[in-house]
Amino acid sequence: MTRKAVTVALNGDGGDENFAGYERYSIQKIALFCERFGILNNILIKPISQVIYRILPTTFTERVARFSRMLIWDYRNRFIGFSAFFTEENKAQLYKNKPNLDTYQYMSRFFDQPKSTDRLDNTMYGDFASYLPECLLAKVDIATMSVALEGRSPFLDHEFLEMTAQIPNNLKIKGLNNLKYILKESLRGIIPGKVMDRPKRGFSVPIQKWFETDLNEYIKKQLLSKKSKIAKIFDQVYIRKMIEDHALGKVNYGHKLWALLTLELWFKEYFS
Numbered sequence: 001m002t003r004k005a006v007t008v009a010l011n012g013d014g015g016d017e018n019f020a021g022y023e024r025y026s027i028q029k030i031a032l033f034c035e036r037f038g039i040l041n042n043i044l045i046k047p048i049s050q051v052i053y054r055i056l057p058t059t060f061t062e063r064v065a066r067f068s069r070m071l072i073w074d075y076r077n078r079f080i081g082f083s084a085f086f087t088e089e090n091k092a093q094l095y096k097n098k099p100n101l102d103t104y105q106y107m108s109r110f111f112d113q114p115k116s117t118d119r120l121d122n123t124m125y126g127d128f129a130s131y132l133p134e135c136l137l138a139k140v141d142i143a144t145m146s147v148a149l150e151g152r153s154p155f156l157d158h159e160f161l162e163m164t165a166q167i168p169n170n171l172k173i174k175g176l177n178n179l180k181y182i183l184k185e186s187l188r189g190i191i192p193g194k195v196m197d198r199p200k201r202g203f204s205v206p207i208q209k210w211f212e213t214d215l216n217e218y219i220k221k222q223l224l225s226k227k228s229k230i231a232k233i234f235d236q237v238y239i240r241k242m243i244e245d246h247a248l249g250k251v252n253y254g255h256k257l258w259a260l261l262t263l264e265l266w267f268k269e270y271f272s
Contacts, residue, residue: 003147013136014155017128018164019183020120020172021200027067028079028123029169030176034071041071057245059252075119076108079126085255094234120169208254212247219243219257222264229267230260 002009016022034041046068053065066087070078081087081104092098110129111122137153144151154160167182174181184196211219222228223239239260246253 003149007148008150008152009144011140011151011153012155013140013153014128014132014161015180015183017124017132018155018161019167019180020124020169021180022127023177023179023200024079024082025120025124026173026177026179027082028075029120029173031067031071031078032075032119033176038072041068046071057251062251074108075123076111076126077104079111079123080104080107083131085259090256093238096233096235118169120173207258208246208252211243211254211257212249216243216247219261223257223260228264229271230264234260 020026049061049065049068053061066081070081073081084103086094088102088104091103107126107130111126113129114122114125116122116125140151171182173179179200188196220243223230223243224236225231228236242253242256245251246257
């Protein structure tokens with residue numbers, strides 16, 4: 001649609017990484033604050049949250065249990081744990097024979113590159129050096145180049161990046177969860193308030209609902225079949241339990257199931 005009107009289009013890639021626009025940065029900031037209450041977490045909150053999750057597994061209780069469990073982790077692994085579809089604990093259950101590869105260690109190396117003492121700065125840089133180029137920019141490049149459209153990212157101008165890198169974190173996240181604060185305030189009065197203050201909306205699709213209803217049988221057929229490619233790698237009993245709990249609305253495993261389905265279809269496309 002864009003290509004019909006122009007040959008060059010601007011996008012907003014880099015804005016969230018520059019100005020702390022993701023909710024996970026807020027969670028990391030809260031976790032860094034809560035570290036000082038580590039003893040209380042270990043004695044009271046962590047054991048209670050784990051028990052509640054086992055008795056009443058829901059998306060909310062899973063997140064609380066995960067947060068309390070990860071609070072004592074190194075901040076790099078903790079952020080990766082927040083962001084990952086499958087934690088190392090999940091993968092220990094998922095794999096039939098878990099490979100001797102610590103994916104947290106692979107990702108955490110990016111956090112050390114800035115040589116900064118500010119752990120929230122290092123956290124954002126971790127995304128900037130991995131998630132942004134390996135996922136977001138690649139996705140946009142594939143989409144735009146497929147229709148001979150040039151996509152440009154003003155937020156990634158190198159001089160602009162050098163300037164934003166010097167902005168203190170308390171101006172990027174005001175308080176604990178006012179994300180992109182300085183960017184929004186700098187544009188207030190230029191961009192309408194109803195646009196500026198509306199909740200963040202990504203480009204996600206309703207996979208949670210799909211896997212509960214229309215695509216439930218499809219994902220069973222793909223992932224639980226004896227001919228499934230990933231059955232050689234992953235425990236289908238564990239996958240079946242995820243599909244069942246998701247269909248019952250107990251826990252939202254949408255992203256986990258999407259990742260497994262994508263891998264299965266990729267194997268069938270290129271290795272059949």
